[in-house]
Amino acid sequence: MKRAIPVLVLSVAGLVPVWLYEPSLGTASTEASTPSVSSSAASGSGSGGTVVKGSTLQTEKGPVQVQVTFQGTRITAVRMLQQPNHPQTTAAVPKLIAETLEAQSADIDTVSGATITSGGYKESLQAAIDANANAESASSSSASPSAAAAAQTVDGPTLQTVKGPVQVQATFEGEKITAVKMLQQPNHPQTTAAVPKLIAETLEAQSADIDTVSGATITSGGYKESLQAAIDAKG
Structure with a gap:
């Protein structure tokens, strides 16, 4: 019995270091790095350019409107802002955009099965092209300080048409x-689509002797009359 006591004491003493030992637990980081996305990458275009919205065309299938990105006069991207919710339209839009980028104009083929959407697309696209051409022309003419100083602005008279002033x-x-x-125009989709065409033809013809835009006969007549008065007033 006396011999058992030392053995027991030694056993307990041997366990003390085990009780006092605390394993070191490493702390794992739970914070993950979040990749940053630049605004150009998020928007899908890093090249910039001039963005122009075409007119909204109210078709039998629904509204159609395009947005065009230009580098100068070159079309670099086209995006549909509004389109009919139909499978034919969904299938047609990529084809219309691809043809636009290749042709660099609105003179493209109508997609079979999506005739109405194709027509609205091309008309909205042409309006955007005309608006950009007009902006480019205005920018070029204002680039020279001497030219800007010599510029003269004349307001034509207001014509009261059945569609509006x-x-x-x-x-x-x-x-x-x-x-x-x-300065004033009727609030109609036909007028919105016609105005860029009238302005583009005026800058090309350098007179009010231009064609009437189909579908906007009344607005075209008022435009030409007001323009001619401005030309006459300039002297």
Whole structure:
């Protein structure tokens, strides 16, 4: 019995270091790095450019509107802002955009099975192209300080049409028409689509002797009359 006591004491003493030992537990980080996304990558375009929204066309299938990105006069991207909710339209849009980027114009083929959407797309696209061309022309004419100093702006009279008032403002440098702006116009989709075409034709013809835009006969007539008065008033 006396021999058992030392053995027991030694056993207990041997266990003390085990009780006092606390294993070191490493602390794992739960914070993960979040990849940053630049605004250009998020928007899908890192090249920038001028973004122009085309007019909204109310078709039998639903509204159609495009947004076009330009580098100068070159079309670099086209995006549908509004389109009919139909499978034919969904299938047609990529084809229309691809043809636009290749043709660099609205002179593209109609997609079979999506005739109405194709028509609205091309008309909205043409309006955006015309608006960009007008902006480019105005930017070029204002680039020279001496040209800007010589510019003369004349407001044409307001024509009261059955669709609403029409009034244009023309900017001249000498005898050259460098810019045209609509001060008043009817609030109709046809007018919205027609105005860029009328302005583009004016800058090309350098007169009010331009074609009437189909579907906007009344607005076209008021536009030409107000424009001619501005040209005459300039002297």
